[in-house]
Amino acid sequence: MKKQESFSLEKGGSQELDDDGKLRRTGGGHPKTSFGLPASEDVSSMDKVWNDTLKSSPPENKVMKTATTIGISVSTSFYMLCGLLGYAAFGSDAPGNYLTGFGFYEPFWLVDIANLCIVIHLVGAYQVVVQPIFAFVENWSCRKWPESKFVNKEYAIGYFRINLYRVIWRSTYVLLASLVAMIFPFFNEFLALIGSTTFWPMAVYFPIEMYLSQAKIRRNSLRWISLKILSLVCLVVSLLAAAGSVRGLLVSVKNFKLFQSVS
Template sequence: MSFTYSNSVLNFRAINRSNCFHKNGHHEGCHTLNNSYLLIFALIEIVLSQIPNFHKLSLISIVATIMSFTYATIGIALSIAKIAEGGHQRTSLTGIPVGKDMPSAEKMWNTFSAIGDIAFAYSFCPVLLEIQDTLRSSPPENKVMKRASTVGVSASTLFYMICGTLGYAAFGNDAPGNYLTGFGFYEPFWLIDFGNLCIVIHLLGAYQVFIQPFFAFVENWSKEKWPQNKFITQEHSLGKVKINIFRLTWRSVYVVLATLVAMIFPFFNSFLGLIGATTFWPLTVYFPIEMYISQAKIQKNSFTWIWMKVLSLACLIVSLVAAAGSIRGLVVSVESFKLFQSMS
């Protein structure tokens, strides 16, 4: 989950720099080390990681959802304000034109990496099974999940497509990877701060939604492996709170290790693309398609079987291309970074 750390740092430092620019003027560099922001994020996650299981995340999930729509709305409003100021930004259907500042090979690799970023948007799919497991059996879980997925994906797609198109219209070919952390908007600084804070809160919740199934897997496996080990199985009461020493220890260690990885490799966009590329095809495309073919007993070489196989192959090619672009981006970034010295 290093990508959540990297993205949270982008937003923490955006808050710091917008305040610095507001106070000292835009001529100031306002640069600072990112490690302090990573430590703040990690400390909060250590506390949140003690939530015992996925079923207890409803409040955090609701807050994260509200934050998501809040910062998207702020981004849309700021984009409209930027566009209304005039001064047309350079835009084109194919993005930055190939030329002196953008060689064709560089644009190709950036495009591949961007495909990985898009694929990463589908990383929520494996969590759907965990969500469905928390639902009551009446009405049927599959019908509830189908309706919830349709509404959720449609709303998210609408908001983020608007953010993407208006953001590009506002910034043009200079649009940053995360446009709320771009500094085309210096005022109103407090609104930018609030938007970036909403993203941080969203990421705090998103981290838990994605990592809790992994926590549960490790802990259930450990209990089955060593059922007589009291360190692993025994629950201690502290008022109304139940504390398991193994859960407390291993989850805290995991967060610490993830924080160290984020400090060592502070390459947000390339990591995001690589994670998206490597998880998109197997988890979002291949296994669901194969399960559907088996469950629905679709006849081999039938029209439906063929086009689903073609879809799977096309998505595999997308994943491979995106992975290649992201790996190349990581290699380029590694050449210029200093260990534990990531600066904003």
């Protein structure tokens, strides 16, 4: 036997819970709760109290600032340790691949884990780089040939929607990029050249200029001068790195063999 509970009514009557737990009205009126308010108003007021007690999420700019600081700090520490310790130990003979560049491949489990991490990293990085290219070409093609079924029509295959143009175009791009990478296997030199040419404009110059404009930093102030000096120093570092990368490419060309890695 379940306990019966009753609720008072605002305009006479009452409600009770029967043995099956169902609400049974015994008179007219609106139900009132122990707070002396109609039930609908009481629930609304309690909902406001609960919402007020919930901790709100921090602002997006603070979250992004924290995440960016942690990510850049970790990656900078890792790369600085590899670069400085490697150069201190081996000088100019430091290999591009610290795990296999010394001529031995043991312990095998460590090399396999490192290769797996590289694959995971490159799969994500590849998507970040090529997806804007894919989107640009595909949007341009749709505007250029709006009536073409080959470009615009999609076919439903199970849960997937396939577009022939998209499949052929993306597959061709990946095959050509892989072919070029195998023909010119100077991975370290190309990577260094790309990094040196994109580091200053993308990671230093444009962010600093955007910050100066957004924060309205006064021209010739101490902060303005400091940021300009930082930008100039990074530019010099990028130029030196680019010069070293070009020299590395020229040296690697002397030992170049088609479809054989010399990195």
